[in-house]
Amino acid sequence: MGVTLPDETSVWKQFKQGDSGAYEAIYQCYYDQLYNYGRKFTADCCLVEDCIQQLFVNLWKNKNRLTTPPSVKNYLYKSFRTTLFKQLRQTNRSVHNQYEALPFTVSLSAETQRIQSEQQAELHAWLQKAIKDLSAHQREAIFLKFYDQLSYQEISEVMQIEMRSAYDLVHKGLARLRKRHTLEPLPLISWMLLLIAVLSV
Known part of the structure; x- marks a missing residue:
């Protein structure tokens, strides 16, 4: 089940200040959740992993310009979804806009x-x-x-x-x-x- 990083606001502020340990904590806490979410849209594991990596690389590069969101988890999900959808639409020309639903599948473990x-x-x-x-x-x-x-x-x-x-x-x-x-x-x-x-x- 999805979890939230304890005291995520404080950890996020430390990350923004360049604390690599805080950055790693955010990554470790949310990587599996983002991966699980992404796999509901595509079976392409590599694409999902690449989008997560791209998200976190961009976070680190832009850390000085980021604000502190009310919910770090929510911010990551929204950003990851945007990144993933952009990549999926580049390989699926039948999907034309961000509001068009992409396949979202679930199965029993x-x-x-x-x-x-x-x-x-x-x-x-x-x-x-x-x-x-x-x-x-x-x-x-x-x-x-x-x-x-x-x-x-x-x-x-x-x-x-x-x-x-x-x-x-x-x-x-x-x-x-x-x-x-x-x-x-x-x-x-x-x-x-x-x-x-x-x-x-």
């Missing part, structure tokens, strides 16, 4: 697939299939909300949409999933835990 309960296995299989029927933007918003634990305001900033739109994407996506669900009813908290498991890779 090997660990999640080792379900002992037949009922749980059936539910996971159903959810994996059902979530593919959501729009790319709905899948991305749900991922950011429940896996990376971003607020609706942060999701709107990362995806460059209105906050109301971020809220609608998440809730309409969940409503669609629950409406299609024909198995035994689940409480909301079970849905949240199940979604986290499915979105983990």
Whole structure:
């Protein structure tokens, strides 16, 4: 699950002052999360890694001109998404603008697939299939909300949409999933835990 660097504002200020240790701490904390997020858009591991490296190289080069964002994590996600989309559009001429949805895919991890309960296995299989029927933007918003634990305001900033739109994407996506669900009813908290498991890779 997504985590946030403890006292990230203080660490960010140290990084801006040229502290390589603070810079490394930011990199170590968020690299895996950014990589996991990027892989939802493309299977090209090298491209995702290159975009993360490009992001952090630019951060270091421009550290003296950077402001201190309210959320370092949110700032990194937004910057990384912009960098990745730019690279993806250079190789995909059918995508013309920053607001057009790129594919956003999720799949079950090997660990999640080792379900002992037949009922749980059936539910996971159903959810994996059902979530593919959501729009790319709905899948991305749900991922950011429940896996990376971003607020609706942060999701709107990362995806460059209105906050109301971020809220609608998440809730309409969940409503669609629950409406299609024909198995035994689940409480909301079970849905949240199940979604986290499915979105983990």
